[in-house]
Amino acid sequence: MEMRKAYSVTMAELMKQNDKIVILDADLAKACATTTLHAQFPNRSYDLGICEQNMMSVAVGLSYYGYIPFVHSFAPFAVRRAYDQIAMGVAYGRANVKIVGTDPGICATLNGGTHMSFEDVSAMRAIPNMLIYEPTDCNQLIKALPQIVAHEGACYIRMTRKDDLSVFGQDYIFDLYKADIVREGNDLTMIVCGINTPDCVTACQQLAQEGVSVDLISVHTVKPLDNKTIIDSATKTGRVLVVENSNYKGGLYGAVCECLAINHPTYCDHISSEDKLGEVGNLDELKSFYSMTVKDIIDKSKRLIQK
Amino acid sequence: MDTLSIARDIRRLTLKCINSIGSGHVGGCLSIVDFLAVLYAKHFNFDSTNPRMQGRDRIVLSKGHAGPALYATLCHFGYFPEQQLLTLNRLGTALPSHTNANLTPGVDMTAGSLGQGISGGVGLALGSKMSNDNARIYIIVGDGECQEGQVWEAALTASNKGLDNLCVFVDNNRMQIDDYTDNVSKVEDLDAKWSAFGFHTIRIDGHNHEQLDNALNMAKTVKGIPTAIIGNTVKGKGVSIFEQMGVSNHSVSVSDEQLEKALAELV
Numbered sequence: 071m072e073m074r075k076a077y078s079v080t081m082a083e084l085m086k087q088n089d090k091i092v093i094l095d096a097d098l099a100k101a102c103a104t105t106t107l108h109a110q111f112p113n114r115s116y117d118l119g120i121c122e123q124n125m126m127s128v129a130v131g132l133s134y135y136g137y138i139p140f141v142h143s144f145a146p147f148a149v150r151r152a153y154d155q156i157a158m159g160v161a162y163g164r165a166n167v168k169i170v171g172t173d174p175g176i177c178a179t180l181n182g183g184t185h186m187s188f189e190d191v192s193a194m195r196a197i198p199n200m201l202i203y204e205p206t207d208c209n210q211l212i213k214a215l216p217q218i219v220a221h222e223g224a225c226y227i228r229m230t231r232k233d234d235l236s237v238f239g240q241d242y243i244f245d246l247y248k249a250d251i252v253r254e255g256n257d258l259t260m261i262v263c264g265i266n267t268p269d270c271v272t273a274c275q276q277l278a279q280e281g282v283s284v285d286l287i288s289v290h291t292v293k294p295l296d297n298k299t300i301i302d303s304a305t306k307t308g309r310v311l312v313v314e315n316s317n318y319k320g321g322l323y324g325a326v327c328e329c330l331a332i333n334h335p336t337y338c339d340h341i342s343s344e345d346k347l348g349e350v351g352n353l354d355e356l357k358s359f360y361s362m363t364v365k366d367i368i369d370k371s372k373r374l375i376q377k
Numbered sequence: 378m379d380t381l382s383i384a385r386d387i388r389r390l391t392l393k394c395i396n397s398i399g400s401g402h403v404g405g406c407l408s409i410v411d412f413l414a415v416l417y418a419k420h421f422n423f424d425s426t427n428p429r430m431q432g433r434d435r436i437v438l439s440k441g442h443a444g445p446a447l448y449a450t451l452c453h454f455g456y457f458p459e460q461q462l463l464t465l466n467r468l469g470t471a472l473p474s475h476t477n478a479n480l481t482p483g484v485d486m487t488a489g490s491l492g493q494g495i496s497g498g499v500g501l502a503l504g505s506k507m508s509n510d511n512a513r514i515y516i517i518v519g520d521g522e523c524q525e526g527q528v529w530e531a532a533l534t535a536s537n538k539g540l541d542n543l544c545v546f547v548d549n550n551r552m553q554i555d556d557y558t559d560n561v562s563k564v565e566d567l568d569a570k571w572s573a574f575g576f577h578t579i580r581i582d583g584h585n586h587e588q589l590d591n592a593l594n595m596a597k598t599v600k601g602i603p604t605a606i607i608g609n610t611v612k613g614k615g616v617s618i619f620e621q622m623g624v625s626n627h628s629v630s631v632s633d634e635q636l637e638k639a640l641a642e643l644v
């Protein structure tokens with residue numbers, strides 16, 4: 071299932087249960103697959119047109135009226151276009167607004183550099199009390215959304231639209247505030263979030279065949295970070311590789327380094343968009359361009375354990 | 378008490394409030410006092426002993442820097458004692474320079490970064506429609522603030538969604554920080570602009586209480602579209618020392634001596 075389909079099907083269920091949930095779009099309802107929600111809940115769904123800043127502040131007003139607005143756009147427009155509205159209106163205003171930014175980073179593929187948000191994680195991490203959630207797969211997203219509705223306060227949901235990611239099984243138990251240990255090992259800690267997770271699983275399997283055992287931690291909630299899981303693993307392995315679809319400066323790498331620097335100083339490296347701007351291309355081309363392929367993950371892991 | 382006396386009291390309280398910290402946005406506070414006096418005395422559905430009353434009307438000061446004028450109004454109408462006005466801008470106060478809905482009883486929107494408050498007000502108006510509680514949402518924007526693109530995004534949403542429970546008061550004092558609005562970036566013809574964005578538009582003298590009262594009454598009768606009351610106002614209105622400063626009265630000090638002179642004028 072496409073991630074956006076999993077999103078809209080789950081939101082429909084939640085909207086049936088909770089009449090306070092409101093859907094806001096800015097002319098990307100079709101792209102974000104929320105059109106079905108507009109059709110099912112016409113009195114609680116608004117397409118405001120192309121005005122992300124206005125949409126964000128309207129959401130603040132709805133939140134002050136006791137509603138739980140979910141606002142949708144592509145990640146760059148949800149975050150950087152409406153950043154002041156998020157910082158002042160949502161965060162400083164303590165509004166219970168859920169911000170859904172789709173196709174983050176290289177997921178923007180053929181929309182290219184103008185639509186490629188590598189800075190959104192860093193930008194949102196710098197906002198106090200902002201919960202940042204990036205689904206690992208569709209199954210997890212389905213379990214996460216009810217917990218996000220129950221979480222009182224601002225959330226940023228950073229998700230791909232079309233990828234059908236599958237990491238966890240049906241019996242997977244999800245905790246919004248706790249990272250998942252996907253596999254255990256002793257030589258290296260690999261910390262990943264979002265669309266890079268399946269590639270990390272593959273890389274870990276191949277590394278295992280070469281005698282390298284990896285602790286693979288899937289971080290779905292980048293903020294607040296599950297420090298304990300990361301510290302425990304880094305203490306065990308002594309080497310950390312962070313893999314993320316965003317700028318490592320202030321991204322998940324930044325979060326992990328901030329955590330370890332004070333708790334358990336550990337050598338950390340990263341696979342990320344580096345500090346590069348966006349480019350146009352298909353997903354595989356972009357993974358190659360930003361050195362995010364399975365081979366890149368394996369090579370960097372090997373170099374790291376030799377340090 | 379008649380509305381003219383109320384307005385004089387609000388002006389007195391506004392200046393005492395600003396004097397307590399030494400300086401503030403005097404000009405743009407004094408220009409909206411008559412609107413606030415008439416609104417709260419004759420139109421606004423509120424209970425100062427129950428600031429979160431269900432179905433109450435909402436006030437959005439989108440030009441959030443005029444906080445002290447709203448605080449003075451709320452104080453006059455019994456939301457909090459006069460002593461509290463003297464805590465303006467002190468660390469930990471419930472009365473910050475720019476309005477904060479989470480801190481101040483009677484304040485319904487957090488605003489300060491211009492253009493955001495009006496969109497927040499649109500959200501309140503949508504919320505009221507969904508809740509079917511018959512609240513009216515009053516939003517004060519400045520003429521300078523109308524240079525913000527977001528004001529017009531909000532205006533489109535308000536008219537397209539048929540928010541006839543929403544009333545915008547444009548405090549058209551024709552001045553902004555750097556100069557006269559006309560010299561910085563002209564926003565007139567405001568009637569034509571708000572009409573073009575789908576609002577029922579009324580132009581009045583923003584200090585004439587009869588005209589304010591009539592405009593607010595008319596806004597309640599307009600169905601299917603929101604209303605914009607464009608009030609021609611004077612920055613610093615009602616206190617000669619500040620009126621005479623003209624464009625330089627945006628953010629100024631209020632000394633004890635100036636306060637004394639002003640209070641004598643506002644008897």
